[in-house]
Amino acid sequence: MSQEQKSPDLERLRSRVDEINQQLLELLSQRAELAKAIGEVKKAQGVNRFDPVRERDMLDQLVADNPGPFDNDTIRHLFKQIFKASLDLQQKDHKKALLVSRKRHPEDTVVHVGEIPVGHDTKTIVAGPCSVESEDQVRQVAQALRKQGISLLRGGAFKPRTSPYDFQGMGIEGLQILRRVADEFDLKVISEIVNPADMEMAEQYVDVIQIGARNMQNFELLKAAGAASRPVFLKRGMSATVEEFLFAAEYIVSRGNSQVMLCERGIRTYEKWTRNTLDISAVPILKQESHLPVFVDITHSTGRRDIQLPVARAALAAGADGIMLEVHPDPSVALSDANQQIDIPRFHTFMEEIRQTGLVAPAPVTVG
Numbered sequence: 001m002s003q004e005q006k007s008p009d010l011e012r013l014r015s016r017v018d019e020i021n022q023q024l025l026e027l028l029s030q031r032a033e034l035a036k037a038i039g040e041v042k043k044a045q046g047v048n049r050f051d052p053v054r055e056r057d058m059l060d061q062l063v064a065d066n067p068g069p070f071d072n073d074t075i076r077h078l079f080k081q082i083f084k085a086s087l088d089l090q091q092k093d094h095k096k097a098l099l100v101s102r103k104r105h106p107e108d109t110v111v112h113v114g115e116i117p118v119g120h121d122t123k124t125i126v127a128g129p130c131s132v133e134s135e136d137q138v139r140q141v142a143q144a145l146r147k148q149g150i151s152l153l154r155g156g157a158f159k160p161r162t163s164p165y166d167f168q169g170m171g172i173e174g175l176q177i178l179r180r181v182a183d184e185f186d187l188k189v190i191s192e193i194v195n196p197a198d199m200e201m202a203e204q205y206v207d208v209i210q211i212g213a214r215n216m217q218n219f220e221l222l223k224a225a226g227a228a229s230r231p232v233f234l235k236r237g238m239s240a241t242v243e244e245f246l247f248a249a250e251y252i253v254s255r256g257n258s259q260v261m262l263c264e265r266g267i268r269t270y271e272k273w274t275r276n277t278l279d280i281s282a283v284p285i286l287k288q289e290s291h292l293p294v295f296v297d298i299t300h301s302t303g304r305r306d307i308q309l310p311v312a313r314a315a316l317a318a319g320a321d322g323i324m325l326e327v328h329p330d331p332s333v334a335l336s337d338a339n340q341q342i343d344i345p346r347f348h349t350f351m352e353e354i355r356q357t358g359l360v361a362p363a364p365v366t367v368g
């Protein structure tokens with residue numbers, strides 16, 4: 001170091017490098033502004049931002065003009081980085097424009113499920129059986145929800161199952177059961193719809209349309225949900241990136257339905273000790289990037305009852321607006337997801353424990 005400081009040659013050369021850095025920075029910034037302007041023109045024309053032919057032409061020209069001492073591969077590598085950074089810049093500008101983005105709408109969206117507000121400063125619990133199996137089964141769960149002051153009852157009537165031989169749900173009859181029982185206990189119904197053609201019919205029975213993980217990129221279904229007059233509970237696909245998840249929500253919002261709730265439900269990884277891997281970092285990222293309420297499905301993400309409480313605490317601590325969990329009067333005989341649903345006594349204990357975080361509103365006074 002002391003030797004370096006004494007060398008006037010090194011000083012002079014470094015100061016020349018500093019000057020060139022400044023010039024490069026200036027030129028790179030000018031180039032970036034031009035790339036952004038090109039991005040705008042392409043957007044207006046509906047043209048793809050990535051243009052490999054143009055990139056190839058530029059690289060060929062640069063290699064032909066290369067005076068050295070960098071070899072051609074190095075020149076290609078350096079300029080490809082510049083093209084990539086320019087493309088990212090064009091796409092970032094595009095992302096800014098998403099209707100679901102916080103840049104577009106800085107305040108939290110409050111979704112109204114009838115008179116019930118979801119999001120912003122309330123934490124909401126959604127609970128109910130995986131599948132509707134009978135009126136009695138739904139009634140027992142509904143009673144438990146009412147006792148806990150929970151208003152949102154979930155239940156699957158159309159079940160997209162991995163195996164065609166597994167229980168496929170009760171269909172419309174299941175929706176009718178949910179509606180009758182929900183009305184009896186003054187609850188709201190959340191149920192999954194899998195066919196765009198069922199959307200209108202579903203609106204007669206459900207208060208919230210759920211789009212499940214397997215259908216997150218069923219674009220016709222997303223468009224139909226965008227035209228529906230009910231809020232939508234959109235689950236993240238098991239292999240979807242956060243960006244793809246937000247684009248799926250954008251499909252719904254851009255069709256005119258701004259009442260969308262996002263639900264992280266775990267993604268598929270190599271881990272076997274949980275059913276899926278809960279991507280907890282998705283919660284603060286979604287909250288940062290989007291104004292929509294964010295939920296965590298603690299049942300499907302883990303597939304295990306024993307860690308539901310710490311996972312629920314983590315979700316709420318990470319900023320989730322609510323959690324979803326599955327409750328069944330007798331999980332061991334459930335027609336779907338028997339291993340992961342909790343029974344009613346366990347549900348009451350869970351609610352007591354999660355309330356100790358101070359994040360979930362106290363139970364109604366009648367509980368005891």
Ligand SMILES: O=C(O)C(=O)C[C@]1(C(=O)O)C=C[C@@H](O)C=C1
Nearest residue numbers: 035038049050051054083086087
């Ligand atoms: O010239 C374009 O069409 C651009 O979008 C600009 C640019 C670049 O940085 O030069 C960026 C991305 C494209 O893949 C090709 C070129």
